[in-house]
Amino acid sequence: MEGFREKTCVLSAQDIKRTLYRLAHQILEKTPDTGLLALIGIQTRGVFIAQRLKNIIKEVEGIELPLGILDITLYRDDLTTVGPSPLVKETKINFDINDKVVILIDDVLFTGRTVRAALDEITDFGRPKRVELLVLIDRGHRELPIRADFVGKNIPTAKTELVEVRLNEIDKKEEVVVLTPAS
Amino acid sequence: MKILIKKATVVNPDITFNADILISNSKIVKISQNIRERADKEIDAEGKFVMPGFIDMHTHLRTPGREDEEDLLSGSQAAAKGGFTTICCMSNTSPCIDNEGLARWIIDEAEKIGLVDILPIGAITRDRKGRELTEFGALAKAGCCALSDDGDSIEDSAIFRKALEYAKMFDLLIISHCEDRSLSQEGAMRESFISSKYGIASIADISESLRVYRDIEIARYVDARLHLAHISCAKSIDIIRKARKGFPRLTCETAPHYFLLTVDDIERGGFSGNYRVNPPLGEKKDTLAIKDALKEGTIDCIATDHAPHSFAEKELPFEQAPCGFIGLELAFSLAYTQLVRNNFIDLSNLVRKMSANPARILKLPLKGEIKEGFVADIVVVNLEKEWRVQEDNLFSKSKNTPFLGQIFKGVVEYTIHRGRIVYKNE
Amino acid sequence: MEGWTKKHIIALKDLSRSEIETIFSIAQNFKEISQREVKKTPTLRGKTVINLFFENSTRTRTSFELAAKRLSADVLNFSSSASSLSKGESIIDTIKNLESYHPDILVVRIGLSASLEVLKKHTRASIVNAGDGKNEHPTQALLDMFTVKEAKGTLEDLKVLIVGDILHSRVARSNIFGFQKFSSTVRVCGPQTLIPYEFEKMGVEVFYDLDAAIKDADVIIMLRIQRERQSGMFFPSIREYVEKFSLTPARIKKAKSNCLILHPGPINWDIEISSTLKERLHPLILRQVENGLAIRMAVLYLIGTQKKDNENTN
Numbered sequence: 001m002e003g004f005r006e007k008t009c010v011l012s013a014q015d016i017k018r019t020l021y022r023l024a025h026q027i028l029e030k031t032p033d034t035g036l037l038a039l040i041g042i043q044t045r046g047v048f049i050a051q052r053l054k055n056i057i058k059e060v061e062g063i064e065l066p067l068g069i070l071d072i073t074l075y076r077d078d079l080t081t082v083g084p085s086p087l088v089k090e091t092k093i094n095f096d097i098n099d100k101v102v103i104l105i106d107d108v109l110f111t112g113r114t115v116r117a118a119l120d121e122i123t124d125f126g127r128p129k130r131v132e133l134l135v136l137i138d139r140g141h142r143e144l145p146i147r148a149d150f151v152g153k154n155i156p157t158a159k160t161e162l163v164e165v166r167l168n169e170i171d172k173k174e175e176v177v178v179l180t181p182a183s
Numbered sequence: 184m185k186i187l188i189k190k191a192t193v194v195n196p197d198i199t200f201n202a203d204i205l206i207s208n209s210k211i212v213k214i215s216q217n218i219r220e221r222a223d224k225e226i227d228a229e230g231k232f233v234m235p236g237f238i239d240m241h242t243h244l245r246t247p248g249r250e251d252e253e254d255l256l257s258g259s260q261a262a263a264k265g266g267f268t269t270i271c272c273m274s275n276t277s278p279c280i281d282n283e284g285l286a287r288w289i290i291d292e293a294e295k296i297g298l299v300d301i302l303p304i305g306a307i308t309r310d311r312k313g314r315e316l317t318e319f320g321a322l323a324k325a326g327c328c329a330l331s332d333d334g335d336s337i338e339d340s341a342i343f344r345k346a347l348e349y350a351k352m353f354d355l356l357i358i359s360h361c362e363d364r365s366l367s368q369e370g371a372m373r374e375s376f377i378s379s380k381y382g383i384a385s386i387a388d389i390s391e392s393l394r395v396y397r398d399i400e401i402a403r404y405v406d407a408r409l410h411l412a413h414i415s416c417a418k419s420i421d422i423i424r425k426a427r428k429g430f431p432r433l434t435c436e437t438a439p440h441y442f443l444l445t446v447d448d449i450e451r452g453g454f455s456g457n458y459r460v461n462p463p464l465g466e467k468k469d470t471l472a473i474k475d476a477l478k479e480g481t482i483d484c485i486a487t488d489h490a491p492h493s494f495a496e497k498e499l500p501f502e503q504a505p506c507g508f509i510g511l512e513l514a515f516s517l518a519y520t521q522l523v524r525n526n527f528i529d530l531s532n533l534v535r536k537m538s539a540n541p542a543r544i545l546k547l548p549l550k551g552e553i554k555e556g557f558v559a560d561i562v563v564v565n566l567e568k569e570w571r572v573q574e575d576n577l578f579s580k581s582k583n584t585p586f587l588g589q590i591f592k593g594v595v596e597y598t599i600h601r602g603r604i605v606y607k608n609e
Numbered sequence: 610m611e612g613w614t615k616k617h618i619i620a621l622k623d624l625s626r627s628e629i630e631t632i633f634s635i636a637q638n639f640k641e642i643s644q645r646e647v648k649k650t651p652t653l654r655g656k657t658v659i660n661l662f663f664e665n666s667t668r669t670r671t672s673f674e675l676a677a678k679r680l681s682a683d684v685l686n687f688s689s690s691a692s693s694l695s696k697g698e699s700i701i702d703t704i705k706n707l708e709s710y711h712p713d714i715l716v717v718r719i720g721l722s723a724s725l726e727v728l729k730k731h732t733r734a735s736i737v738n739a740g741d742g743k744n745e746h747p748t749q750a751l752l753d754m755f756t757v758k759e760a761k762g763t764l765e766d767l768k769v770l771i772v773g774d775i776l777h778s779r780v781a782r783s784n785i786f787g788f789q790k791f792s793s794t795v796r797v798c799g800p801q802t803l804i805p806y807e808f809e810k811m812g813v814e815v816f817y818d819l820d821a822a823i824k825d826a827d828v829i830i831m832l833r834i835q836r837e838r839q840s841g842m843f844f845p846s847i848r849e850y851v852e853k854f855s856l857t858p859a860r861i862k863k864a865k866s867n868c869l870i871l872h873p874g875p876i877n878w879d880i881e882i883s884s885t886l887k888e889r890l891h892p893l894i895l896r897q898v899e900n901g902l903a904i905r906m907a908v909l910y911l912i913g914t915q916k917k918d919n920e921n922t923n
Contacts, residue, residue, distance in 0.1 A: 071638065074650040074680075079914040084612025088635045088910070091642075124647035379805035380622075382722045382743025382782060387806075453726035498701055498731075500724030502742065 004162060004179040010155055013174035016136075019152040020049070023134060024056040026150050027103055034061070036101045036129065040068040042118050043089045046106035048169045049136055053105065068093035070104075075117035091121075098126040103150075107165040109135040112146035137176060139163050184208065184602060187222035188563065191233035193553050194530045196539035204233065206559040209601040214555055224604070226597060228563055234534050235553050236268025236560030236600065237515060238541035240358070240436055241333070241412055241486035243507070244270075244301070247285070248277030252581050253491040255289070259298035260578040261489070261511040263606035266595040268299050268560035269547065270489075270511070274306040275334040281306035281317045283325035290326045298605045302328040302545075304358060307346050313337045316346060323353040328545045331358035333412055336394050338364060340401065347407035356545065357402075358410045361394035361419070362462065371502045373416075373463040377446040381454070384502060388469070391462050392418035399426045399433060410544060411435035413488050415462040417472035424481045434544050436484035439517035440464060440508060442473045444585060449501075456497045456504025457585045460490075474527050483540040485533075487514045491581030508584045512577055517586070519566065519593035559602040568594040613911045617736045619725045620745045621786040629790060633755055636900070636907040642679060643902065653682035653913045656713040662739070663689040663700060663719040668874065669739050669749075672898070673716045676905035682913065685710065700724075704731045714913055717741070722779075735912045743777050746873075748908060750783035752901040753871055754791075756893065757828050759900070760869055764791035770822055770864075771795065772854060773832030773881065774843075776803045780873045784830060785811055798822035799832075799854060802843040819854050826864040831856055831872045831881045847880060856882045869893065 011019065031037055041050030047069050054067050071089040079085070104118055115133060122131065134150035139157045155178065157163060162179040188204040193214070203218040204211060213220075239262065245253040253261075262270045272289065274280035280289070286303045293301035305322035309315045311332045322330065330350060336359065337343040343359075350357050370386030372378050378385035395411060399422065402409035414420065414437045427433055445466055449458040458464065476482040490507025497504055510517075515537065522528050528536075542551025549557045569592045574582045598606035613631055618624070642648060658677040660670050665688065677684045687707065700719065707715075712734040717725065722742030729736060740746040758764050769788050775781045775797050785795050789812055797804060798816040809815055816822035823829065834850065844850045856870065870882070870890055874897075878884040 074652040074910070079652065080916055083916070084614045085911045085914045086612070087631065088638045088907075090638050120651065124649070125645065374806050376807045376810045379808050380782070380811065382777070382779060382805075384722075385806070454723040455727055498727070500700065500719075500721040500727045502721040502724065503700075 001162065001164075001179060003182055005182045007161070007178045007180040009175055009177050010137075011153060011176035016174060016176065019136065020052055021056055023150050023152060024053050024060065027053070027134070028057065028061060030132070030149075031101050034063055034065070036099070037103065038066045038068065038095060038097060038100045039103050039105060040070050040093065040122070042104065042106040042114060043069065043071040044170065045165055045167055048167050049107060050105040066095040068095065068097075070118055070121060072114060072117040072121055075121045077113060077117065093125055096126060097122065097128050099129045102128040102131045103134050104131055105134045107136050108163050109133070109138045109146075109148050109151075110141060110163075112142045112144040115146050116144050136165055137163055184224075185220070185222035186224045186226065186559075186599065186602065186604070187218060187220065188226045188228050188233060188561070189218075191228035191231065191563070194232055194234045194534050195552050195554075196531055196535040199531055204553065204561070206561070206599065206602045209559055211553060211555055211557050211559050211561075214553065226563060230565075230567075231596060232530065232564050232566055233553065234266075234530075234562050234564065235538040235551050235557075236562050236598065237266045237537040238545070238547070238550065239267050239270040239487050239489070239511065239514070240329075240410070240484055240541045240545065241438070242270045242272050242489040242511065243275065243491065244272040245491055246276060246289070252493050253579060255292050255301060256296055257578060257580045258489075258511070259293065259296050259301065261509070262299045263598045263600070264578050264595060265512040266515050266562035266564065266598055267511060268562070268598065268600045269302065269550065270299055271302045271304050271328055271545070273304050273331060273333045275311060279306050279310050280304075281309050281311070283318065283321040286322055286325040286327050297603075299600055302326065304329045304331045304333070306330065307332045307337065307357065308342070311335060313339060313342060316342075316349060319349055319353050319355055323355050327355070328547070329356040329358050329410070331360065331412065333358065333360040336360050336362045336364070340397060343398065344401050344405060347402055347409065348405050351405075351407050354546075356408050356410055358412050359398045360412050361391050361398060363390045363394050366390035366393070370463070371459060372449060373446050373465050375446045375466055377450050381450070383454075386463055388416040388418050388465065391416055392422055395419045396422050399423070399430070402433065403430050406432070408432045409434070413438050413441070413462055413486070414473070414482060415441045416465050416469045420472045420476045420481060424476070427481065434483045434540070436486040437473050437477070437482050438486060438488040438510065439514055439521070440585070442470050442477070443517060443521050445470060448585065452585060454501040455585075456499045456501055457508070457583055457587070459501055459504045459506050460508055461506035474522065477522065477536065478528050478532070483536070483544065485514065485518050485536045486541075487511050489579075491579055492583045493581055494583070497583040509577070509579045509581055510584070512579065513572060513584065513586060513591070515564070515595065516570065516591035516593040520591045524592060559599055561597075561599040562595055563597040563599075565594050565596050566592065568592070570594050614915070616912070616915055617725075617729065618747055618908055618912060619736060619738045619741075621747045621750050621783040622745070624747070624790075626790040629751065629754070629787065632751060632904065632907050632911065633758065635910060636755060636903040639903040639906040639910070640899065642906070643899070649679050649681055651681045652910060653677065653680040656682045656913050657685065657710060658682045658714045658716060658909065658913075659685045659687055659707055659710070659712045659734075660739075661687050661704070661707070661715050661717045663717075664740070666718055666740070669718065672901050673737075673739060673905050673909075676902055676909055677714075680906060680909055680913070682714075682909070685712075700728070701731055704728060708732055714909060735915065737908055737912060740779055743779050743782070745783045745786075746779040747783050748901070748905055749780050749873055750787045751908075752897060752904045753784055753830065753873075754787050755900050755904055756871065756897050757869055759896070761827065764788065764793060767793040767827040768825055769793050769795045769828045769830070770798060770826040771830045771832065772798045772819060772822070772856070774803045774834055775799050775808070775832070776805050777835070778832050780830070781832060785813055796822050796826075800844050800850070819860060820863065823860055823863045826868055828869045828871065829856065829864060831870065833873065833875070834877060834880055836877075851880055855880060856886065858883060858885055861886065871897065
């Protein structure tokens with residue numbers, strides 16, 4: 001990214017894999033009645049993480065959890081203040097979310113505004129029994145009262161820094177790095 | 184009252200020379216080097232150009248009826264600022280100038296205002312309806328310099344023929360607006376690729392050229408004088424050029440926008456109502472043909488077709504906007520910048536087009552030239568100075584011109600009418 | 610795909626291929642909203658959209674109205690025939706009066722070609738062109754192209770034919786500009802009296818014979834003949850028009866076998882298109898309506914979420 005340089009690598013490819021396995025087990029442990037579970041990934045990288053979790057759960061328990069994709073652009077609170085109108089990507093929730101335990105999945109939890117938008121959008125699809133938030137990285141600096149139920153790693157950051165989750169599916173790399181402004 | 188103009192470069196229709204000019208009362212009394220006589224007012228014209236006052240054969244003063252758009256005073260002021268000392272106003276007012284009373288009133292009011300000569304052009308037919316002739320004799324006696332139903336063509340060929348024949352008896356000039364209504368209909372711009380691209384109702388150029396042909400043929404048949412108004416396209420010029428050879432009683436005029444603007448400018452201007460005019464702006468080939476015709480003399484005059492429209496009206500979308508541009512204050516600068524500075528014609532030719540030829544065609548005695556004994560209608564211009572066309576520096580009540588914001592060279596410093604300074608550039 | 614920065618959508622001739630693709634991509638995802646239980650997103654909540662229709666049109670107006678409502682905007686419908694316009698209030702006055710409602714978007718349909726540049730000067734709102742005279746009807750062309758892209762998978766290198774009253778058609782003009790941005794070739798066909806002057810300069814092939822024009826066509830757009838308009842000057846009778854320019858089963862055989870037939874509607878059956886082709890067209894007509902809604906939602910979304918304080922006045 002322009003104007004930034006890499007500061008540290010906080011998760012390697014190996015770390016990511018182990019963390020995802022651990023998170024998958026945590027989901028199953030918290031909700032043993034797995035028929036209630038549904039995974040919804042937030043565009044873009046939340047979707048890939050959700051897909052991987054679904055695969056891991058299939059691998060370790062043999063069950064297929066329903067997987068939904070959520071694009072929250074239309075529910076953002078900052079549409080007229082960012083630059084050009086952001087592109088709206090696909091939303092697809094093919095199952096009934098009423099009375100389900102929805103695991104909402106994103107790559108990085110920061111201000112909490114994305115999650116707020118996601119919760120509003122989910123409400124327009126139905127009334128889940130419970131929504132639990134799973135994030136790969138929690139970097140602090142919340143601007144809304146939102147907390148994650150499942151966290152891959154907590155990373156303290158400065159507000160000016162960036163956290164980039166890079167996944168093979170889209171970035172052709174597998175790592176999580178912290179970028180700092182190049183002075 | 185005596186005025187002495189010193190060190191002028193005098194531009195006459197046939198010759199340019201340096202001299203001093205002495206004006207006494209309303210006449211030019213002496214032209215020679217180093218005049219030593221004392222005068223009430225001296226004008227230092229060193230580096231400036233002095234020309235016979237311009238004569239506009241085609242102006243709309245909107246009086247009576249639309250004095251909100253222009254009245255005789257604002258029109259006179261605009262004319263004087265533009266270097267015009269005689270303007271001829273068209274009859275399409277409300278009520279129409281189709282009677283001697285109104286014609287005489289206009290002349291009298293102009294006298295009272297005392298800035299420029301305003302000569303009415305009476306209507307050819309009653310209320311310009313194209314059917315019954317007006318009283319040509321009475322109109323001539325009242326001071327009409329010509330007759331025209333401008334704004335419309337006389338659709339009925341038989342009536343047009345009779346009008347030409349009848350006018351001969353009074354040696355009155357008929358000025359014809361050439362447009363075939365059945366072809367032009369609701370059209371708003373020239374039929375061209377641009378009108379097709381944007382789906383705008385359009386007018387083919389043959390609407391004008393066909394009527395030009397008809398009018399010339401009829402005039403030739405009855406051997407009458409004929410002057411064609413606002414020629415705008417190459418096809419018309421081809422017809423006029425051929426016809427003039429055997430028919431010297433044929434004359435014609437164009438307006439500056441027809442050699443400056445094209446349909447492409449309408450597109451560039453976002454189809455603002457300020458670009459709509461009738462006849463409509465043509466294509467590049469038409470502007471070139473008009474410039475050539477001005478150069479070779481096929482077109483005799485440059486007239487303004489000054490057509491004020493109130494701001495509210497011109498704010499309308501293109502297809503709804505009324506037609507026409509103001510022009511009295513701009514014509515000389517436009518013509519000088521576009522034609523003389525680009526070496527199409529020289530200054531003497533411009534003087535012929537804007538002063539000498541109109542005087543000759545309208546048979547105005549002692550005008551159109553700077554000569555001893557002639558009326559002291561004179562304009563002093565600074566050709567190097569430039570000005571930006573802006574709403575707040577226009578005297579006309581209306582500001583509808585596509586040239587708003589543009590800069591042109593050639594600024595009128597003084598306008599002298601019958602020996603009195605009626606305009607001075609501050 | 611670049612980000613959207615235009616304040617107005619007035620003409621397809623002014624949109625780049627990339628901007629059109631952006632609209633398609635967003636429209637595609639908007640189709641999904643209409644299948645949800647709650648067919649609404651809060652995206653344009655609090656925005657005021659005024660449908661300013663100086664010309665009647667139920668279909669287009671309803672489509673825009675629903676599009677705005679599904680994005681949670683407040684909608685006002687203003688149509689002129691019923692109102693003070695007939696009392697002499699000018700179009701400009703109408704717009705100036707509506708400014709007191711502080712509209713965010715004006716969806717304008719007006720009978721005057723190329724008039725929106727002038728109208729822009731009298732309002733702070735964004736303008737979406739719902740048809741200006743005979744000039745353009747961008748959302749119609751966008752939905753036509755979107756429908757074709759859905760069916761054919763691509764907009765590249767298609768042979769597109771537009772048939773009918775080209776002279777008076779804004780749908781034709783917008784579609785020509787649109788398809789050409791994707792390097793498709795466009796042909797127009799109609800009586801010579803209804804083909805505009807020097808129209809080849811638009812980059813289209815002009816035909817006066819439908820049997821020749823239709824050869825190998827991938828897409829045919831049939832335009833509506835407005836019987837009220839044709840006073841006998843453009844063609845002498847419906848019968849003669851049908852003879853030469855109607856889409857019949859015999860003629861359609863000359864086009865490609867999977868040729869798409871579109872019509873902006875409403876269709877004059879057995880004049881523009883033979884009624885025996887109704888079955889073939891029906892699903893597409895429904896698709897066009899659905900796509901029209903999605904396209905208009907995409908357009909309103911892009912225009913409605915523009916930053917307020919930057920003075921980009923494209």
